[in-house]
Amino acid sequence: MDEANGARFRSGLGFGLVAYGWWGLVPLYFAALKSADVPALEILAHRIAWALPVLLLLTAAARSWRDLGRVLRDRRLVLVLLASSLFLAVNWLLYIYATVTGRVAEASLGYYMMPLVNAALATTVLGERLRPLHYPALALVAVGVAVPFVAAGAFTWIAVLLPVSFGIYGLIRKRAPVESMTGLTVESLLMLPPSLGYLIYLSAVGENHFAGDWRTNVLIAASGVVTVVPLLAFTLSIRRLPLLAVSFIQFVSPTVQMVIAVAVLGETLTPDRVAAFVCVWAAVVIFVGDAVWQARAGRRKARKRPAPKSGIVPALVTR
Numbered sequence: 156m157d158e159a160n161g162a163r164f165r166s167g168l169g170f171g172l173v174a175y176g177w178w179g180l181v182p183l184y185f186a187a188l189k190s191a192d193v194p195a196l197e198i199l200a201h202r203i204a205w206a207l208p209v210l211l212l213l214t215a216a217a218r219s220w221r222d223l224g225r226v227l228r229d230r231r232l233v234l235v236l237l238a239s240s241l242f243l244a245v246n247w248l249l250y251i252y253a254t255v256t257g258r259v260a261e262a263s264l265g266y267y268m269m270p271l272v273n274a275a276l277a278t279t280v281l282g283e284r285l286r287p288l289h290y291p292a293l294a295l296v297a298v299g300v301a302v303p304f305v306a307a308g309a310f311t312w313i314a315v316l317l318p319v320s321f322g323i324y325g326l327i328r329k330r331a332p333v334e335s336m337t338g339l340t341v342e343s344l345l346m347l348p349p350s351l352g353y354l355i356y357l358s359a360v361g362e363n364h365f366a367g368d369w370r371t372n373v374l375i376a377a378s379g380v381v382t383v384v385p386l387l388a389f390t391l392s393i394r395r396l397p398l399l400a401v402s403f404i405q406f407v408s409p410t411v412q413m414v415i416a417v418a419v420l421g422e423t424l425t426p427d428r429v430a431a432f433v434c435v436w437a438a439v440v441i442f443v444g445d446a447v448w449q450a451r452a453g454r455r456k457a458r459k460r461p462a463p464k465s466g467i468v469p470a471l472v473t474r
Contacts, residue, residue, distance in 0.1 A: 167395025171404040174388035179411025184374070184381055185254035186420060191371040193364045195252040197357060198378070201365065202247060203350040205379030207343040213383070214340055222337045233341065235331050240342035242324040246317060253313050259416035260428065263409035264303055265314030267435050270296045270405075272322035277398040280326060288445040292438040299434025306427035325393055325401065335390035339383065406439050 188198055214223055226232050253262035274293055277283040285293075304311075331338060357363035365375050393401050413432065416422040 163395050164400075167392045167400075168404065169392075170388045171392035171396065171401055172407060174385040174392060175405050175408035176411065177385035177388070178408040180415070181381065181385075182254050182259050182412055182415050182420065184377075185251060188371075188374055189255040191364060191368075191374065193255075193371070193375070195248060195255050196353070197362075197364060198251050198255070199244065199248050200350040200353045200357075201375045202251075202378045202382050203244070203343060203346045204354060205376055206382040207340070207347055207379075209379040209383045210336065210340040210343055213336055213387075217336065219334070219337055222334060223340055226333050226337055226341055227344075232331065232333060233345075235327060236333070236338055236341045237345050239324050239327040239331065239338075240345045242320050242327065243342060244346055246320040246324060249313060249317050249320065253317075257420070257422065258313060259412055259420055260422045260424070261311055261313055262317055263412040263416065264300070264428065264431065265311075265317035266321075266405060266409035266412075267296065267431060268300050268314070268318040269322060270438070271300070272318045273325070273398045273401065276322055276326045281329070281398060283397055286445060286449070288441055292441040292445075295434045295438035295441070299431040299438070302430045302434070303425075303427040306425070325389075325398065328390055329393050329398060335387055335394060338390060339387060406435055410436070 185198070193201075214220060226236070250262055253259060270293060274285065274289070278285065304314075328338060333341070354363060354365075358366070364371055392404075396404075410432070413424070413428070417424040
């Protein structure tokens with residue numbers, strides 16, 4: 156791994172940790188909205204509606220209006236982002252529903268399946284190759300995911316649909332030739348009409364919670380920042396890292412969620428979930444250890460490479 160790619164990997168890793176650390180804490184926010192009796196579908200609509208102003212302000216600050224116009228004029232790109240926005244909306248709704256119905260631990264278990272989903276997508280669609288140590292790591296993930304399902308006697312639809320919907324969203328965004336912030340802005344624009352329509356309907360029938368007390372209003376308005384920050388960090392990360400690397404970083408999020416579910420939200424940590432936790436973090440240790448070894452091997456190889464002869468300028472290699 157050369158210095159430029161190393162810097163790109165490190166920045167992608169940093170953005171990924173910000174995204175998944177933030178998402179790990181999000182159940183606390185949704186639990187606060189739950190205490191105000193805001194239903195899941197209304198939370199989703201507000202989340203989309205309040206995210207757009209934040210993104211437009213960021214677009215103005217970055218002076219990215221020209222890039223936004225370019226994407227909006229490209230019918231193919233708009234259709235691609237429409238597809239990604241649909242998978243994102245489904246994922247958001249599922250997670251909000253899991254949170255407001257007291258199923259955060261179940262949702263976190265679903266996100267432990269992400270490496271399996273991403274491994275399938277990375278190898279079959281993107282042509283990424285598994286390293287030898289990835290196989291035992293993925294086997295541990297599979298065992299960790301299987302234990303709670305076997306203990307429960309059935310698959311749970313939330314735990315399955317959450318990683319599948321987000322995995323497909325990440326794949327689409329990784330392949331879409333559009334900058335992270337611009338893509339998010341277009342996705343929000345595409346999701347805005349149905350969201351605003353639903354919020355107008357709720358206002359007409361007197362069920363829009365934004366007209367309630369000031370605390371609820373502040374929580375709802377904050378949904379824009381709560382939504383944009385981790386999603387922007389995620390899209391910056393996924394455009395810098397291999398899909399498999401992102402899938403192992405994401406363990407930060409369900410682990411924090413699991414801790415919050417048990418320590419704050421009063422959910423039960425059963426022995427099968429403890430076993431899953433041990434398996435998946437053993438897989439993370441293997442994956443990170445392999446990545447560190449690979450990086451050190453790359454640096455050793457670079458140091459041994461002979462310096463260019465005087466007067467010869469090495470060619471720049473771009474990817």
